[in-house]
Amino acid sequence: xxxxxxxxxxxxxxxxxxxxxxxxxxxxxxxxxxxxxxxxxxxxxxxxxxxxxxxxxxxxxxxxxxxxxxxxxxxxxxxxxxxxxxxxxxxxxxxxxxxxxxxxxxxxxxxxxxxxxxxxxxxxxxxxxxxxxxxxxxxxxxxxxxxxxxxxxxxxxxxxxxxxxxxxxxxxxxxxxxxxxxxxxxxxxxxxxxxxxxxxxxxxxxxxxxxxxxxxxxxxxxxxxxxxxxxxxxxxxxxxxxxxxxxxxxxxxxxxxxxxxxxxxxxxxxxxxxxxxxxxxxxxxxxxxxxxxxxxxxxxxxxxxxxxxxxxxxxxxxxxxxxxxxxxxxxxxxxxxxxxxxxxxxxxxxxxxxxxx
Amino acid sequence: xxxxxxxxxxxxxxxxxxxxxxxxxxxxxxxxxxxxxxxxxxxxxxxxxxxxxxxxxxxxxxxxxxxxxxxxxxxxxxxxxxxxxxxxxxxxxxxxxxxxxxxxxxxxxxxxxxxxxxxxxxxxxxxxxxxxxxxxxxxxxxxxxxxxxxxxxxxxxxxxxxxxxxxxxxxxxxxxxxxxxxxxxxxxxxxxxxxxxxxxxxxxxxxxxxxxxxxxxxxxxxxxxxxxxxxxxxxxxxxxxxxxxxxxxxxxxxxxxxxxxxxxxxxxxxxxxxxxxxxxxxxxxxxxxxxxxxxxxxxxxxxxxxxxxxxxxxxxxxxxxxxxxxxxxxxxxxxxxxxxxxxxxxxxxxxxxxxxx
Ligand SMILES: CC(C)[C@H](C(=O)O)[C@@H](O)C(=O)O
Ligand SMILES: CC(C)[C@H](C(=O)O)[C@@H](O)C(=O)O
Numbered sequence: 117x118x119x120x121x122x123x124x125x126x127x128x129x130x131x132x133x134x135x136x137x138x139x140x141x142x143x144x145x146x147x148x149x150x151x152x153x154x155x156x157x158x159x160x161x162x163x164x165x166x167x168x169x170x171x172x173x174x175x176x177x178x179x180x181x182x183x184x185x186x187x188x189x190x191x192x193x194x195x196x197x198x199x200x201x202x203x204x205x206x207x208x209x210x211x212x213x214x215x216x217x218x219x220x221x222x223x224x225x226x227x228x229x230x231x232x233x234x235x236x237x238x239x240x241x242x243x244x245x246x247x248x249x250x251x252x253x254x255x256x257x258x259x260x261x262x263x264x265x266x267x268x269x270x271x272x273x274x275x276x277x278x279x280x281x282x283x284x285x286x287x288x289x290x291x292x293x294x295x296x297x298x299x300x301x302x303x304x305x306x307x308x309x310x311x312x313x314x315x316x317x318x319x320x321x322x323x324x325x326x327x328x329x330x331x332x333x334x335x336x337x338x339x340x341x342x343x344x345x346x347x348x349x350x351x352x353x354x355x356x357x358x359x360x361x362x363x364x365x366x367x368x369x370x371x372x373x374x375x376x377x378x379x380x381x382x383x384x385x386x387x388x389x390x391x392x393x394x395x396x397x398x399x400x401x402x403x404x405x406x407x408x409x410x411x412x413x414x415x416x417x418x419x420x421x422x423x424x425x426x427x428x429x430x431x432x433x434x435x436x437x438x439x440x441x442x443x444x445x446x447x448x449x450x451x452x453x454x455x456x457x458x459x460x461x462x463x464x465x466x467x468x469x470x471x472x473x
Numbered sequence: 474x475x476x477x478x479x480x481x482x483x484x485x486x487x488x489x490x491x492x493x494x495x496x497x498x499x500x501x502x503x504x505x506x507x508x509x510x511x512x513x514x515x516x517x518x519x520x521x522x523x524x525x526x527x528x529x530x531x532x533x534x535x536x537x538x539x540x541x542x543x544x545x546x547x548x549x550x551x552x553x554x555x556x557x558x559x560x561x562x563x564x565x566x567x568x569x570x571x572x573x574x575x576x577x578x579x580x581x582x583x584x585x586x587x588x589x590x591x592x593x594x595x596x597x598x599x600x601x602x603x604x605x606x607x608x609x610x611x612x613x614x615x616x617x618x619x620x621x622x623x624x625x626x627x628x629x630x631x632x633x634x635x636x637x638x639x640x641x642x643x644x645x646x647x648x649x650x651x652x653x654x655x656x657x658x659x660x661x662x663x664x665x666x667x668x669x670x671x672x673x674x675x676x677x678x679x680x681x682x683x684x685x686x687x688x689x690x691x692x693x694x695x696x697x698x699x700x701x702x703x704x705x706x707x708x709x710x711x712x713x714x715x716x717x718x719x720x721x722x723x724x725x726x727x728x729x730x731x732x733x734x735x736x737x738x739x740x741x742x743x744x745x746x747x748x749x750x751x752x753x754x755x756x757x758x759x760x761x762x763x764x765x766x767x768x769x770x771x772x773x774x775x776x777x778x779x780x781x782x783x784x785x786x787x788x789x790x791x792x793x794x795x796x797x798x799x800x801x802x803x804x805x806x807x808x809x810x811x812x813x814x815x816x817x818x819x820x821x822x823x824x825x826x827x828x829x830x
Contacts, residue, residue: 196667196673199667201667201668205668231589231590231593231704231705231706232588232589232590232704233588233589233590236588252609252635252668252669253668255632258669258670259670260670260674263638268638268639268640268641271638271639271640272638272639272674273636273637273638273639273674274636274637274669274670274671274672274673274674274675275612275634275635275636275637275670275671276634276635276636276669276670276671277632277633277634277635278609278632278633278634278635279630279631279632279633280630280631280632281620281625281628281629281630282625282628282629282630283625283628284625308718308721310553310556310558311558311562311609311610312609312615312631312633313615313616313617313631313632313633314631314632314633315631316553316631317617317629317630317631318631339721339722340721340722340724340725341725343700343722343723343725343726343729344725344726344728344729344734345729346726347588347589347704347726347729347730348588348729348732349588361665362722364665364696364697365696365697365700365719365722366700367697368697368698368700368701369700369701369703369704369726371701372700372701372702372704372705373704375705377701
């Protein structure tokens with residue numbers, strides 16, 4: 117059976133890192149139908165929209181999407197609905213990709229890259245499960261209006277709506293509990309239940325789902341405290357589950373603890389395991405086209421694609437082992453380079469992974 | 474002229490740390506009328522409400538409030554409106570304390586306490602200016618309702634409203650720009666303008682206010698990126714201004730970078746410089762009553778009180794110098810203790826500051 121995969125390289129370093137991941141996927145000897153389409157700023161330039169209909173249809177029609185990165189400062193002046201980021205929001209919504217899995221792993225070979233002390237982060241391995249299609253990201257109504265009463269009556273006001281429905285929280289709870297079952301069986305749900313109704317509602321549902329997973333220990337933490345504890349003692353976490361907005365902030369903070377965000381993949385899944393796979397880092401327009409970006413996060417995203425959407429766990433393991441091997445060999449792109457290692461380009465790193473497969 | 478000051482010790486370690494700050498304030502020879510009232514869980518126990526009318530009236534009628542800390546897990550089961558945190562939210566709202574100033578300073582003597590590498594945090598000195606009476610904290614409507622249409626129709630849904638009116642953003646912008654003028658003249662406004670209407674509105678107003686402060690350089694950063702950059706290179710920041718919710722998260726993250734949150738004061742001010750002053754740390758019920766908590770954040774909060782609400786900058790300087798002196802002498806409470814220093818109790822630390830004055 118042929119698996120159709122949409123390859124959306126996007127902007128900045130997107131094309132060059134995606135190219136290396138495609139080489140790796142192609143080398144595995146699987147029956148894959150890889151189809152490329154423009155997305156983000158590149159699609160805006162070519163077709164006037166960051167998520168053209170043909171790109172969206174290809175994505176909807178594929179088992180999985182390999183996504184590079186989108187965005188560039190040069191699009192900051194565009195109307196919001198034409199900016200590159202809208203492509204990723206549109207794909208999440210259209211495909212119902214509600215479950216974002218973002219591992220924050222510190223590879224032992226890269227312990228020095230972190231801005232934290234080695235003893236705080238060595239061996240770090242946490243998984244952030246972020247809800248990705250609800251919350252204040254998509255809540256209606258939103259906009260700018262006139263204030264109807266109170267001290268600011270008559271003024272203009274920007275506003276948004278945060279909300280979560282019961283089944284939205286339930287389904288991400290199940291994803292998170294199951295992920296915890298496969299790991300160290302500790303799940304920390306992060307919210308702001310001391311202030312927000314949405315958070316209290318979220319917390320109540322997490323508590324209601326917990327008895328279905330008696331082997332998992334559920335705890336709760338306020339988001340401000342979680343932002344602190346990630347800095348203080350990140351290894352105390354196993355799996356963290358949280359809403360879209362808090363997850364945006366905490367997953368980036370957690371990734372940066374490793375100091376090697378160029379190594380971190382992510383998966384965004386829907387109920388039928390269709391998924392979008394992308395590196396945790398951005399499009400880095402400042403180094404685009406220079407063959408110096410780190411392709412490993414994208415290559416590891418391809419491994420997640422195989423594991424979650426194609427049920428090819430053994431092939432995913434192969435890729436992950438190959439990445440470990442190139443790190444062992446001392447090969448480093450500029451972002452993770454340190455004295456005593458070998459600095460390589462994007463394509464040389466791809467070559468090395470292919471060879472190690 | 475007598476200055477009336479409300480002393481609200483609160484819960485957990487609140488009473489013992491406040492006691493030391495009161496000793497320091499009293500020793501300065503100023504004409505102060507210090508009046509104590511219960512707040513938080515302590516007030517709930519005594520009077521059935523976390524913010525009794527008499528406490529609120531005392532606060533409204535004072536030039537400034539010295540606040541200890543509120544909260545204890547034992548109140549987690551209470552209805553939201555009776556929980557200790559409601560006292561602090563109620564005081565902020567009733568007094569219009571819209572401007573929260575939270576310095577994150579790493580004292581050179583305490584560089585080892587941080588979980589970050591010394592070269593990343595040594596000399597850290599950033600100021601987070603957090604808007605404190607608007608945003609999703611107080612936005613209406615909020616609650617739990619039935620979903621009217623769409624895929625979750627008929628389900629229960631928790632919801633909240635985020636909003637900012639024009640003058641709310643303007644006044645916090647002015648506070649932040651002025652603070653930046655007194656420091657290194659760099660202001661970073663943090664928002665999520667690529668997703669939220671409230672944030673785009675916030676950003677537009679920051680940009681509109683900027684020309685009034687031509688000597689300050691304004692930049693903008695998305696909140697997820699800010700959470701990362703605080704970990705990666707915190708010293709790149711000077712003053713950060715942000716909304717209530719993002720400020721809650723980022724100010725705690727920034728405080729924890731120092732590893733010595735027991736040292737960090739905060740001020741919450743209204744338009745007439747009436748203010749509430751409290752340590753950045755919490756009520757730490759686990760160590761309450763053991764005479765081991767660090768009183769320095771509260772003592773430094775008293776210094777901020779003198780500077781901002783009583784216009785007694787020289788007296789504030791005196792307190793801050795005394796705190797520097799006790800650190801120089803090697804005195805440390807348990808939270809900042811390390812081998813080679815002298816471990817002291819809460820009251821011994823208070824004694825030492827008094828002596829150093
Ligand atoms: C680009 C932006 C809309 C997006 C988000 O906020 O979700 C990004 O930060 C992410 O985390 O994937
Ligand atoms: C106690 C809580 C309501 C409060 C807040 O979220 O503002 C606290 O976290 C703070 O930052 O002062």
